[in-house]
Amino acid sequence: MDWDDLRVFLAVARQESLSSAARVLRIDPATVGRRIARLEEALGQPLFAKSPQGYALSDAGQRLLDHAVRAEQAMVGAADALRGSSAGLTGQVRIGAPDGCANFLLPQVVAAICDANPGLEVQIIALPRVFNLSRREADMAVAVSRPGAGRLSVQRLADYRLHLAAHRDYLDRHPPIRSLADLRGHRVVGYIPDMIFDKELDYLAEAELSTVPLASNSVSVQFNWLRTGAGIGIVHDFALPAGPGLVRVLPGLLSLRRSFYLIRHADDRRLDRLNRFATALAHGLRQELVRLETAAQRMT
Template sequence: MQTLNWNDLRFFLAVARGGGLMAAARRLEVDQTTVARRLAALEAAIGARLIDRSSRGVTLTGQGMALVEHAERIEAETIAAAARLGVEGQPLSGVVRLATPEAFGAGLVAPAAKAFHDKYPGLQLELVPESRSVNLSRREADIAISLSRPTHGRLVARRLADYTLGLYASRAYLEAHGPLRSLADLPGRPLVWYIDEMIDVPELRYLDQVADGAPTMFRSNSIAAQQAAVASGLGFGVLHKFAASEDPRLVRVLPDALDLRRSYWLCVHADQARIPRVRAVMDFLSEIIAARQKDL
Protein backbone atom coordinates (compact mmCIF):
# COMPACT_ATOMS: atom_id res chain seq x y z
CA MET A 1 0.00 0.00 0.00
CA GLN A 2 1.27 3.46 -0.92
CA THR A 3 1.48 6.40 1.48
CA LEU A 4 -1.94 7.96 1.92
CA ASN A 5 -2.53 11.56 0.83
CA TRP A 6 -4.48 13.68 3.35
CA ASN A 7 -6.17 15.63 0.56
CA ASP A 8 -7.48 12.38 -0.89
CA LEU A 9 -8.74 11.38 2.56
CA ARG A 10 -10.49 14.74 2.85
CA PHE A 11 -12.35 14.08 -0.41
CA PHE A 12 -13.23 10.56 0.75
CA LEU A 13 -14.69 11.94 3.99
CA ALA A 14 -16.85 14.37 2.03
CA VAL A 15 -18.21 11.48 -0.06
CA ALA A 16 -18.88 9.38 3.05
CA ARG A 17 -20.70 12.23 4.79
CA GLY A 18 -22.60 13.46 1.77
CA GLY A 19 -23.71 10.08 0.50
CA GLY A 20 -22.51 10.69 -3.06
CA LEU A 21 -19.93 12.32 -5.32
CA MET A 22 -22.19 15.21 -6.29
CA ALA A 23 -22.92 16.08 -2.65
CA ALA A 24 -19.21 15.92 -1.88
CA ALA A 25 -18.44 18.20 -4.81
CA ARG A 26 -20.91 20.77 -3.49
CA ARG A 27 -19.40 20.60 -0.01
CA LEU A 28 -15.87 21.04 -1.30
CA GLU A 29 -16.83 23.52 -4.04
CA VAL A 30 -15.16 21.49 -6.81
CA ASP A 31 -16.53 19.59 -9.79
CA GLN A 32 -17.64 15.98 -9.54
CA THR A 33 -14.81 14.79 -11.78
CA THR A 34 -12.25 16.06 -9.27
CA VAL A 35 -13.96 14.13 -6.47
CA ALA A 36 -14.01 10.94 -8.56
CA ARG A 37 -10.33 11.35 -9.44
CA ARG A 38 -9.30 11.87 -5.81
CA LEU A 39 -11.35 8.89 -4.69
CA ALA A 40 -9.85 6.69 -7.38
CA ALA A 41 -6.35 7.75 -6.33
CA LEU A 42 -7.11 6.84 -2.72
CA GLU A 43 -8.54 3.45 -3.67
CA ALA A 44 -5.45 2.79 -5.81
CA ALA A 45 -3.14 3.74 -2.93
CA ILE A 46 -5.00 1.44 -0.52
CA GLY A 47 -5.57 -1.32 -3.04
CA ALA A 48 -9.22 -1.76 -2.12
CA ARG A 49 -12.64 -0.47 -3.14
CA LEU A 50 -14.00 2.01 -0.58
CA ILE A 51 -17.50 2.66 -1.91
CA ASP A 52 -20.21 0.87 -3.86
CA ARG A 53 -22.13 3.10 -6.28
CA SER A 54 -25.78 2.80 -7.24
CA SER A 55 -28.53 4.98 -8.63
CA ARG A 56 -29.42 5.94 -5.04
CA GLY A 57 -25.92 7.19 -4.19
CA VAL A 58 -22.99 5.45 -2.57
CA THR A 59 -22.57 3.08 0.36
CA LEU A 60 -19.31 2.41 2.15
CA THR A 61 -17.68 -0.99 1.82
CA GLY A 62 -16.24 -2.68 4.89
CA GLN A 63 -12.86 -1.14 4.07
CA GLY A 64 -14.51 2.23 3.58
CA MET A 65 -16.24 2.12 6.97
CA ALA A 66 -12.97 1.21 8.65
CA LEU A 67 -11.14 4.02 6.87
CA VAL A 68 -13.70 6.65 7.93
CA GLU A 69 -12.77 6.23 11.59
CA HIS A 70 -9.05 6.70 10.87
CA ALA A 71 -9.66 9.61 8.50
CA GLU A 72 -11.79 11.44 11.05
CA ARG A 73 -9.12 11.03 13.70
CA ILE A 74 -6.61 12.53 11.27
CA GLU A 75 -9.03 15.36 10.53
CA ALA A 76 -9.55 16.04 14.24
CA GLU A 77 -5.79 16.07 14.90
CA THR A 78 -5.21 18.37 11.94
CA ILE A 79 -7.80 20.81 13.27
CA ALA A 80 -6.34 20.58 16.79
CA ALA A 81 -2.85 21.26 15.45
CA ALA A 82 -4.08 24.30 13.51
CA ALA A 83 -5.76 25.65 16.63
CA ARG A 84 -2.61 25.15 18.72
CA LEU A 85 -0.52 26.98 16.13
CA GLY A 86 -2.80 30.00 16.21
CA VAL A 87 -5.08 29.35 13.26
CA GLU A 88 -8.12 28.94 15.51
CA GLY A 89 -9.32 32.50 14.91
CA GLN A 90 -10.16 31.81 11.29
CA PRO A 91 -13.91 31.89 10.51
CA LEU A 92 -15.67 28.55 10.60
CA SER A 93 -16.72 27.12 7.26
CA GLY A 94 -18.15 23.93 5.81
CA VAL A 95 -21.32 21.89 6.14
CA VAL A 96 -22.85 20.29 9.23
CA ARG A 97 -25.74 17.86 8.84
CA LEU A 98 -28.16 17.76 11.77
CA ALA A 99 -30.75 14.97 12.07
CA THR A 100 -33.65 15.65 14.44
CA PRO A 101 -37.19 14.52 15.18
CA GLU A 102 -39.59 16.50 13.01
CA ALA A 103 -41.03 18.69 15.77
CA PHE A 104 -37.59 19.61 17.10
CA GLY A 105 -36.23 20.50 13.68
CA ALA A 106 -39.25 22.41 12.39
CA GLY A 107 -40.28 23.99 15.68
CA LEU A 108 -36.95 24.85 17.31
CA VAL A 109 -34.08 24.73 14.81
CA ALA A 110 -35.64 26.16 11.63
CA PRO A 111 -36.96 29.33 13.34
CA ALA A 112 -33.40 30.00 14.53
CA ALA A 113 -31.85 29.54 11.06
CA LYS A 114 -31.26 33.26 10.48
CA ALA A 115 -29.68 33.69 13.90
CA PHE A 116 -27.38 30.77 13.13
CA HIS A 117 -26.40 32.25 9.77
CA ASP A 118 -25.75 35.66 11.33
CA LYS A 119 -23.44 34.06 13.89
CA TYR A 120 -21.70 31.62 11.51
CA PRO A 121 -22.00 33.00 7.96
CA GLY A 122 -19.43 30.51 6.64
CA LEU A 123 -21.28 27.46 7.94
CA GLN A 124 -24.07 25.70 6.08
CA LEU A 125 -26.51 23.82 8.28
CA GLU A 126 -28.29 20.84 6.70
CA LEU A 127 -31.41 19.95 8.69
CA VAL A 128 -32.91 16.47 8.33
CA PRO A 129 -36.15 16.46 10.39
CA GLU A 130 -37.40 12.87 10.37
CA SER A 131 -38.98 10.41 12.80
CA ARG A 132 -36.59 7.57 11.99
CA SER A 133 -33.31 6.95 13.77
CA VAL A 134 -30.06 7.78 11.97
CA ASN A 135 -26.75 5.93 12.17
CA LEU A 136 -23.96 8.31 13.18
CA SER A 137 -21.37 5.56 12.87
CA ARG A 138 -22.24 5.32 9.17
CA ARG A 139 -22.08 9.12 8.88
CA GLU A 140 -25.73 9.61 7.97
CA ALA A 141 -25.43 12.86 9.93
CA ASP A 142 -22.83 14.80 11.90
CA ILE A 143 -25.12 15.41 14.88
CA ALA A 144 -28.37 13.73 15.86
CA ILE A 145 -31.10 14.64 18.28
CA SER A 146 -32.53 11.40 19.65
CA LEU A 147 -35.44 10.58 21.94
CA SER A 148 -33.28 8.16 23.93
CA ARG A 149 -29.66 7.80 24.93
CA PRO A 150 -27.78 5.62 22.43
CA THR A 151 -26.37 2.37 23.77
CA HIS A 152 -24.11 1.33 20.87
CA GLY A 153 -21.20 2.85 18.98
CA ARG A 154 -18.46 5.33 19.82
CA LEU A 155 -20.93 8.12 20.52
CA VAL A 156 -20.92 11.08 22.88
CA ALA A 157 -24.40 11.87 24.19
CA ARG A 158 -25.96 14.22 26.71
CA ARG A 159 -29.50 15.07 27.68
CA LEU A 160 -30.34 18.33 25.91
CA ALA A 161 -33.83 19.01 27.25
CA ASP A 162 -37.06 17.51 28.52
CA TYR A 163 -40.29 18.43 26.75
CA THR A 164 -44.03 18.03 27.26
CA LEU A 165 -46.70 16.33 25.16
CA GLY A 166 -50.34 17.16 25.84
CA LEU A 167 -53.80 16.49 24.49
CA TYR A 168 -55.14 19.18 22.14
CA ALA A 169 -58.26 19.96 20.12
CA SER A 170 -59.32 22.97 18.09
CA ARG A 171 -61.54 25.67 19.55
CA ALA A 172 -63.98 25.05 16.70
CA TYR A 173 -64.22 21.32 17.50
CA LEU A 174 -64.81 21.94 21.22
CA GLU A 175 -67.49 24.54 20.47
CA ALA A 176 -69.27 22.13 18.12
CA HIS A 177 -68.96 18.90 20.15
CA GLY A 178 -68.48 20.02 23.72
CA PRO A 179 -65.58 19.63 26.15
CA LEU A 180 -63.91 16.40 27.16
CA ARG A 181 -64.74 15.57 30.80
CA SER A 182 -62.05 12.94 31.37
CA LEU A 183 -59.66 10.67 29.48
CA ALA A 184 -62.19 7.88 29.95
CA ASP A 185 -64.43 9.72 27.47
CA LEU A 186 -61.75 9.90 24.76
CA PRO A 187 -62.50 6.49 23.15
CA GLY A 188 -65.82 7.97 22.03
CA ARG A 189 -64.12 10.87 20.25
CA PRO A 190 -62.08 10.96 17.01
CA LEU A 191 -58.31 10.82 17.49
CA VAL A 192 -55.39 11.80 15.27
CA TRP A 193 -52.43 9.44 15.59
CA TYR A 194 -49.29 7.85 14.11
CA ILE A 195 -49.22 4.94 11.66
CA ASP A 196 -48.28 2.31 14.24
CA GLU A 197 -46.45 -0.14 11.97
CA MET A 198 -44.23 2.67 10.66
CA ILE A 199 -43.03 3.86 14.07
CA ASP A 200 -39.43 2.74 14.65
CA VAL A 201 -38.83 4.90 17.74
CA PRO A 202 -40.20 3.26 20.93
CA GLU A 203 -40.66 6.63 22.66
CA LEU A 204 -43.45 7.45 20.17
CA ARG A 205 -45.51 4.42 21.17
CA TYR A 206 -47.70 5.92 23.87
CA LEU A 207 -51.26 5.38 22.60
CA ASP A 208 -52.04 3.04 25.50
CA GLN A 209 -51.19 5.88 27.90
CA VAL A 210 -53.74 8.14 26.21
CA ALA A 211 -56.77 6.17 25.10
CA ASP A 212 -56.28 2.56 24.10
CA GLY A 213 -59.04 1.68 21.65
CA ALA A 214 -59.93 5.24 20.65
CA PRO A 215 -61.07 5.52 16.99
CA THR A 216 -58.40 7.14 14.84
CA MET A 217 -59.82 9.31 12.08
CA PHE A 218 -56.48 10.34 10.58
CA ARG A 219 -53.01 8.82 10.82
CA SER A 220 -49.66 10.26 9.80
CA ASN A 221 -46.07 9.82 10.91
CA SER A 222 -45.62 13.56 10.37
CA ILE A 223 -46.33 15.36 13.64
CA ALA A 224 -46.78 18.59 11.66
CA ALA A 225 -49.52 16.89 9.63
CA GLN A 226 -51.13 15.62 12.83
CA GLN A 227 -51.15 19.13 14.30
CA ALA A 228 -52.66 20.57 11.12
CA ALA A 229 -55.39 17.91 11.16
CA VAL A 230 -56.24 18.62 14.80
CA ALA A 231 -56.26 22.38 14.14
CA SER A 232 -58.69 21.81 11.24
CA GLY A 233 -61.28 20.57 13.71
CA LEU A 234 -61.02 16.83 13.03
CA GLY A 235 -60.67 15.72 16.65
CA PHE A 236 -58.08 15.26 19.39
CA GLY A 237 -54.34 14.72 19.14
CA VAL A 238 -51.27 14.42 21.37
CA LEU A 239 -49.00 17.28 20.35
CA HIS A 240 -45.81 18.98 21.43
CA LYS A 241 -46.52 21.80 23.85
CA PHE A 242 -43.85 24.08 22.34
CA ALA A 243 -45.44 23.79 18.88
CA ALA A 244 -49.16 23.56 19.70
CA SER A 245 -49.11 26.46 22.18
CA GLU A 246 -48.15 28.81 19.34
CA ASP A 247 -51.21 27.90 17.27
CA PRO A 248 -54.18 30.09 18.35
CA ARG A 249 -56.64 27.56 16.88
CA LEU A 250 -55.63 24.93 19.44
CA VAL A 251 -56.63 24.44 23.06
CA ARG A 252 -54.93 22.10 25.51
CA VAL A 253 -57.39 19.62 27.00
CA LEU A 254 -57.19 17.97 30.45
CA PRO A 255 -53.61 19.10 31.20
CA ASP A 256 -53.75 17.60 34.70
CA ALA A 257 -54.82 14.21 33.38
CA LEU A 258 -52.36 13.92 30.49
CA ASP A 259 -48.88 15.37 30.79
CA LEU A 260 -46.38 13.14 28.98
CA ARG A 261 -42.69 13.93 29.44
CA ARG A 262 -40.00 12.91 27.00
CA SER A 263 -36.35 13.88 26.51
CA TYR A 264 -34.17 15.08 23.66
CA TRP A 265 -30.61 13.71 23.61
CA LEU A 266 -27.80 15.38 21.68
CA CYS A 267 -25.59 12.72 20.08
CA VAL A 268 -22.38 12.97 18.09
CA HIS A 269 -19.73 10.47 17.05
CA ALA A 270 -16.66 10.66 19.28
CA ASP A 271 -14.42 11.47 16.30
CA GLN A 272 -16.67 14.37 15.30
CA ALA A 273 -17.05 15.96 18.72
CA ARG A 274 -13.75 17.88 18.51
CA ILE A 275 -14.36 19.40 15.07
CA PRO A 276 -14.97 23.14 15.53
CA ARG A 277 -17.87 23.44 13.07
CA VAL A 278 -19.62 20.52 14.75
CA ARG A 279 -19.01 21.96 18.19
CA ALA A 280 -20.39 25.30 16.99
CA VAL A 281 -23.69 23.67 16.02
CA MET A 282 -23.80 21.74 19.31
CA ASP A 283 -23.31 24.97 21.26
CA PHE A 284 -25.96 26.74 19.18
CA LEU A 285 -28.47 23.98 19.93
CA SER A 286 -27.83 24.53 23.62
CA GLU A 287 -28.48 28.25 23.13
CA ILE A 288 -31.78 27.50 21.36
CA ILE A 289 -32.91 25.28 24.23
CA ALA A 290 -31.90 27.88 26.84
CA ALA A 291 -33.93 30.52 25.02
CA ARG A 292 -37.02 28.29 24.64
CA GLN A 293 -36.82 26.41 27.94
CA LYS A 294 -40.09 27.85 29.32
CA ASP A 295 -41.95 26.75 26.15
CA LEU A 296 -40.91 23.10 26.38
Protein backbone atom coordinates in the same frame (compact mmCIF):
# COMPACT_ATOMS: atom_id res chain seq x y z
CA MET B 1 -2.15 8.98 1.14
CA ASP B 2 -3.38 12.40 0.00
CA TRP B 3 -5.78 14.26 2.36
CA ASP B 4 -7.72 15.64 -0.60
CA ASP B 5 -8.42 12.07 -1.79
CA LEU B 6 -9.64 11.19 1.70
CA ARG B 7 -11.93 14.22 1.64
CA VAL B 8 -13.50 12.95 -1.59
CA PHE B 9 -13.77 9.45 -0.11
CA LEU B 10 -15.63 10.84 2.94
CA ALA B 11 -18.06 12.76 0.76
CA VAL B 12 -18.96 9.65 -1.27
CA ALA B 13 -19.23 7.52 1.87
CA ARG B 14 -21.65 9.99 3.41
CA GLN B 15 -23.68 10.80 0.31
CA GLU B 16 -23.61 7.28 -1.19
CA SER B 17 -23.49 8.66 -4.72
CA LEU B 18 -20.97 10.43 -6.96
CA SER B 19 -23.39 13.16 -8.01
CA SER B 20 -24.42 14.04 -4.44
CA ALA B 21 -20.79 14.01 -3.30
CA ALA B 22 -19.89 16.24 -6.24
CA ARG B 23 -22.49 18.80 -5.15
CA VAL B 24 -21.08 18.83 -1.63
CA LEU B 25 -17.52 19.15 -2.89
CA ARG B 26 -18.48 21.58 -5.69
CA ILE B 27 -16.70 19.62 -8.37
CA ASP B 28 -18.06 17.54 -11.24
CA PRO B 29 -19.08 13.88 -10.72
CA ALA B 30 -16.55 12.61 -13.26
CA THR B 31 -13.74 14.11 -11.19
CA VAL B 32 -15.13 12.48 -8.04
CA GLY B 33 -15.20 9.12 -9.83
CA ARG B 34 -11.61 9.50 -11.01
CA ARG B 35 -10.42 10.43 -7.53
CA ILE B 36 -12.10 7.39 -5.99
CA ALA B 37 -10.64 5.13 -8.70
CA ARG B 38 -7.19 6.60 -8.04
CA LEU B 39 -7.48 5.99 -4.30
CA GLU B 40 -8.71 2.42 -4.82
CA GLU B 41 -5.82 1.76 -7.19
CA ALA B 42 -3.30 3.15 -4.70
CA LEU B 43 -4.72 0.98 -1.91
CA GLY B 44 -5.10 -2.09 -4.10
CA GLN B 45 -8.69 -2.85 -3.13
CA PRO B 46 -12.22 -1.54 -3.79
CA LEU B 47 -13.61 0.93 -1.25
CA PHE B 48 -17.20 0.85 -2.52
CA ALA B 49 -19.67 -1.66 -3.86
CA LYS B 50 -21.36 0.05 -6.81
CA SER B 51 -24.98 -0.64 -7.75
CA PRO B 52 -27.95 1.20 -9.30
CA GLN B 53 -28.91 2.19 -5.76
CA GLY B 54 -25.61 3.99 -5.18
CA TYR B 55 -22.21 3.53 -3.59
CA ALA B 56 -22.06 1.39 -0.43
CA LEU B 57 -18.87 1.01 1.56
CA SER B 58 -17.00 -2.26 1.09
CA ASP B 59 -15.27 -3.96 4.02
CA ALA B 60 -12.09 -2.10 3.14
CA GLY B 61 -14.04 1.15 2.90
CA GLN B 62 -15.53 0.59 6.34
CA ARG B 63 -12.03 0.09 7.77
CA LEU B 64 -10.77 3.24 6.08
CA LEU B 65 -13.75 5.33 7.22
CA ASP B 66 -12.67 5.69 10.87
CA HIS B 67 -9.15 6.71 9.87
CA ALA B 68 -10.47 9.23 7.34
CA VAL B 69 -12.80 10.74 9.94
CA ARG B 70 -9.92 11.10 12.41
CA ALA B 71 -7.84 12.81 9.71
CA GLU B 72 -10.74 15.19 9.06
CA GLN B 73 -11.03 15.96 12.75
CA ALA B 74 -7.31 16.68 12.96
CA MET B 75 -7.59 19.14 10.06
CA VAL B 76 -10.58 20.88 11.62
CA GLY B 77 -8.89 20.91 15.03
CA ALA B 78 -5.79 22.52 13.56
CA ALA B 79 -7.92 25.24 11.94
CA ASP B 80 -9.70 25.84 15.26
CA ALA B 81 -6.41 26.15 17.11
CA LEU B 82 -5.06 28.68 14.63
CA ARG B 83 -8.29 30.66 14.65
CA GLY B 84 -8.41 30.93 18.45
CA SER B 85 -11.36 30.47 20.81
CA SER B 86 -12.13 34.20 20.89
CA ALA B 87 -13.06 34.26 17.20
CA GLY B 88 -16.63 33.79 16.06
CA LEU B 89 -17.84 30.39 14.89
CA THR B 90 -17.40 29.76 11.18
CA GLY B 91 -17.88 26.94 8.71
CA GLN B 92 -20.72 24.47 8.36
CA VAL B 93 -22.52 22.53 11.09
CA ARG B 94 -25.23 19.97 10.30
CA ILE B 95 -27.82 19.03 12.93
CA GLY B 96 -30.21 16.10 12.69
CA ALA B 97 -33.42 16.28 14.68
CA PRO B 98 -36.92 14.79 14.85
CA ASP B 99 -39.26 17.09 12.98
CA GLY B 100 -41.08 18.41 16.06
CA CYS B 101 -37.85 19.87 17.41
CA ALA B 102 -36.64 20.81 13.94
CA ASN B 103 -39.81 22.75 13.09
CA PHE B 104 -40.76 24.43 16.33
CA LEU B 105 -37.52 24.90 18.31
CA LEU B 106 -34.36 24.80 16.23
CA PRO B 107 -35.14 27.51 13.64
CA GLN B 108 -35.23 30.38 16.13
CA VAL B 109 -32.42 28.94 18.28
CA VAL B 110 -30.11 28.45 15.31
CA ALA B 111 -30.98 31.85 13.84
CA ALA B 112 -29.89 33.52 17.09
CA ILE B 113 -26.58 31.61 17.07
CA CYS B 114 -25.97 32.64 13.44
CA ASP B 115 -26.79 36.28 14.26
CA ALA B 116 -23.92 36.19 16.76
CA ASN B 117 -21.65 34.31 14.32
CA PRO B 118 -22.11 35.67 10.78
CA GLY B 119 -19.54 33.28 9.34
CA LEU B 120 -21.47 30.21 10.47
CA GLU B 121 -23.55 28.04 8.13
CA VAL B 122 -26.04 25.67 9.80
CA GLN B 123 -28.04 22.89 8.14
CA ILE B 124 -31.01 21.30 9.91
CA ILE B 125 -32.06 17.84 8.72
CA ALA B 126 -35.62 17.20 9.88
CA LEU B 127 -36.34 13.50 9.56
CA PRO B 128 -38.41 11.15 11.72
CA ARG B 129 -35.60 8.70 12.35
CA VAL B 130 -32.29 8.15 14.13
CA PHE B 131 -29.19 9.64 12.50
CA ASN B 132 -26.02 7.69 11.88
CA LEU B 133 -23.29 9.90 13.32
CA SER B 134 -20.60 7.35 12.55
CA ARG B 135 -21.39 7.82 8.86
CA ARG B 136 -21.37 11.59 9.46
CA GLU B 137 -24.92 12.12 8.27
CA ALA B 138 -24.81 14.99 10.75
CA ASP B 139 -22.27 16.61 13.07
CA MET B 140 -24.66 16.23 15.98
CA ALA B 141 -28.22 15.11 16.53
CA VAL B 142 -31.07 15.88 18.88
CA ALA B 143 -32.87 12.69 19.94
CA VAL B 144 -35.73 11.72 22.24
CA SER B 145 -33.93 8.78 23.85
CA ARG B 146 -30.38 7.78 24.75
CA PRO B 147 -28.64 5.62 22.14
CA GLY B 148 -27.89 2.10 23.25
CA ALA B 149 -24.53 1.65 21.52
CA GLY B 150 -21.75 3.36 19.62
CA ARG B 151 -18.82 5.64 20.39
CA LEU B 152 -21.07 8.57 21.20
CA SER B 153 -21.19 11.48 23.60
CA VAL B 154 -24.67 12.04 25.05
CA GLN B 155 -25.84 15.18 26.84
CA ARG B 156 -29.31 15.54 28.31
CA LEU B 157 -30.63 18.89 27.10
CA ALA B 158 -34.02 19.40 28.71
CA ASP B 159 -37.38 17.87 29.51
CA TYR B 160 -40.48 18.87 27.59
CA ARG B 161 -44.21 18.23 27.97
CA LEU B 162 -46.96 17.01 25.68
CA HIS B 163 -50.75 17.06 26.08
CA LEU B 164 -53.86 16.15 24.19
CA ALA B 165 -54.98 19.12 22.13
CA ALA B 166 -57.61 20.08 19.60
CA HIS B 167 -58.84 23.23 17.90
CA ARG B 168 -61.73 25.04 19.56
CA ASP B 169 -63.76 24.67 16.35
CA TYR B 170 -63.39 20.89 16.50
CA LEU B 171 -64.37 20.77 20.17
CA ASP B 172 -67.43 22.95 19.52
CA ARG B 173 -68.65 20.56 16.78
CA HIS B 174 -68.19 17.30 18.69
CA PRO B 175 -69.32 15.68 21.95
CA PRO B 176 -67.61 16.92 25.12
CA ILE B 177 -64.49 15.15 26.39
CA ARG B 178 -64.61 14.65 30.14
CA SER B 179 -62.56 11.45 30.45
CA LEU B 180 -60.08 9.37 28.49
CA ALA B 181 -62.89 6.96 27.66
CA ASP B 182 -64.66 9.78 25.75
CA LEU B 183 -61.76 9.89 23.28
CA ARG B 184 -63.01 6.72 21.61
CA GLY B 185 -65.84 8.73 20.10
CA HIS B 186 -63.47 11.22 18.48
CA ARG B 187 -61.23 11.24 15.42
CA VAL B 188 -57.66 10.78 16.64
CA VAL B 189 -54.57 12.20 14.96
CA GLY B 190 -51.20 10.52 15.55
CA TYR B 191 -48.26 8.55 14.22
CA ILE B 192 -48.59 5.67 11.76
CA PRO B 193 -48.30 2.80 14.29
CA ASP B 194 -45.78 0.68 12.37
CA MET B 195 -43.59 3.70 11.58
CA ILE B 196 -42.90 4.84 15.14
CA PHE B 197 -39.09 4.71 15.19
CA ASP B 198 -38.67 5.32 18.94
CA LYS B 199 -40.76 3.95 21.82
CA GLU B 200 -40.75 7.42 23.39
CA LEU B 201 -42.98 8.57 20.52
CA ASP B 202 -45.71 6.01 21.19
CA TYR B 203 -47.86 8.64 22.89
CA LEU B 204 -51.31 7.25 22.14
CA ALA B 205 -50.55 3.97 23.88
CA GLU B 206 -50.64 5.93 27.14
CA ALA B 207 -54.16 7.09 26.26
CA GLU B 208 -55.07 3.45 25.50
CA LEU B 209 -55.90 4.34 21.90
CA SER B 210 -55.01 1.87 19.17
CA THR B 211 -56.99 3.23 16.20
CA VAL B 212 -55.59 6.33 14.47
CA PRO B 213 -57.91 7.49 11.65
CA LEU B 214 -55.59 10.35 10.68
CA ALA B 215 -51.97 9.19 10.83
CA SER B 216 -48.63 10.46 9.59
CA ASN B 217 -44.97 9.84 10.37
CA SER B 218 -44.54 13.66 10.42
CA VAL B 219 -45.26 15.81 13.46
CA SER B 220 -45.85 18.77 11.12
CA VAL B 221 -48.59 16.94 9.21
CA GLN B 222 -50.24 15.91 12.48
CA PHE B 223 -50.00 19.47 13.78
CA ASN B 224 -51.61 20.90 10.64
CA TRP B 225 -54.50 18.43 10.88
CA LEU B 226 -55.11 19.56 14.45
CA ARG B 227 -54.65 23.25 13.60
CA THR B 228 -57.37 23.01 10.93
CA GLY B 229 -59.83 21.27 13.27
CA ALA B 230 -59.57 17.77 11.82
CA GLY B 231 -59.35 15.87 15.12
CA ILE B 232 -57.65 15.49 18.48
CA GLY B 233 -54.11 14.32 19.21
CA ILE B 234 -50.96 14.63 21.28
CA VAL B 235 -49.09 17.93 20.80
CA HIS B 236 -45.81 19.26 22.16
CA ASP B 237 -46.56 22.16 24.50
CA PHE B 238 -43.80 24.11 22.77
CA ALA B 239 -45.71 23.84 19.48
CA LEU B 240 -49.03 25.15 20.79
CA PRO B 241 -48.18 28.87 20.38
CA ALA B 242 -47.77 28.22 16.63
CA GLY B 243 -51.39 27.04 16.41
CA PRO B 244 -53.85 29.77 17.38
CA GLY B 245 -57.10 28.19 18.49
CA LEU B 246 -55.49 24.97 19.73
CA VAL B 247 -56.25 24.18 23.37
CA ARG B 248 -55.11 21.45 25.70
CA VAL B 249 -57.65 18.73 26.50
CA LEU B 250 -57.79 16.79 29.80
CA PRO B 251 -54.45 18.21 31.00
CA GLY B 252 -55.12 16.91 34.49
CA LEU B 253 -55.62 13.33 33.25
CA LEU B 254 -52.97 12.95 30.56
CA SER B 255 -49.67 14.83 30.73
CA LEU B 256 -46.57 13.35 29.14
CA ARG B 257 -42.96 14.22 29.86
CA ARG B 258 -40.11 13.42 27.51
CA SER B 259 -36.48 14.51 27.18
CA PHE B 260 -34.23 15.81 24.44
CA TYR B 261 -30.63 14.56 24.20
CA LEU B 262 -27.77 16.03 22.23
CA ILE B 263 -25.75 13.22 20.67
CA ARG B 264 -22.30 13.64 19.15
CA HIS B 265 -19.52 11.36 17.99
CA ALA B 266 -17.16 10.84 20.93
CA ASP B 267 -14.11 12.00 18.96
CA ASP B 268 -15.76 15.36 18.23
CA ARG B 269 -15.40 16.41 21.86
CA ARG B 270 -11.86 17.47 20.96
CA LEU B 271 -13.09 20.01 18.41
CA ASP B 272 -13.41 23.45 19.98
CA ARG B 273 -15.71 24.78 17.25
CA LEU B 274 -18.28 22.01 17.72
CA ASN B 275 -17.98 22.23 21.51
CA ARG B 276 -18.77 25.94 21.40
CA PHE B 277 -21.65 25.41 19.00
CA ALA B 278 -23.07 22.59 21.16
CA THR B 279 -22.92 24.84 24.25
CA ALA B 280 -24.76 27.64 22.46
CA LEU B 281 -27.32 25.20 21.06
CA ALA B 282 -28.04 23.64 24.46
CA HIS B 283 -28.42 27.03 26.14
CA GLY B 284 -30.65 28.40 23.40
CA LEU B 285 -32.86 25.32 23.23
CA ARG B 286 -33.47 25.33 26.99
CA GLN B 287 -34.40 29.01 26.93
CA GLU B 288 -36.73 28.58 23.96
CA LEU B 289 -38.47 25.62 25.60
CA VAL B 290 -39.18 27.68 28.71
CA ARG B 291 -40.46 30.61 26.64
CA LEU B 292 -42.80 28.53 24.47
CA GLU B 293 -44.12 26.27 27.24
CA THR B 294 -44.85 29.34 29.37
CA ALA B 295 -46.74 30.86 26.43
CA ALA B 296 -48.68 27.60 26.02
CA GLN B 297 -49.79 27.69 29.64
CA ARG B 298 -51.18 31.20 29.16
CA MET B 299 -53.27 29.97 26.23
CA THR B 300 -55.33 27.54 28.34
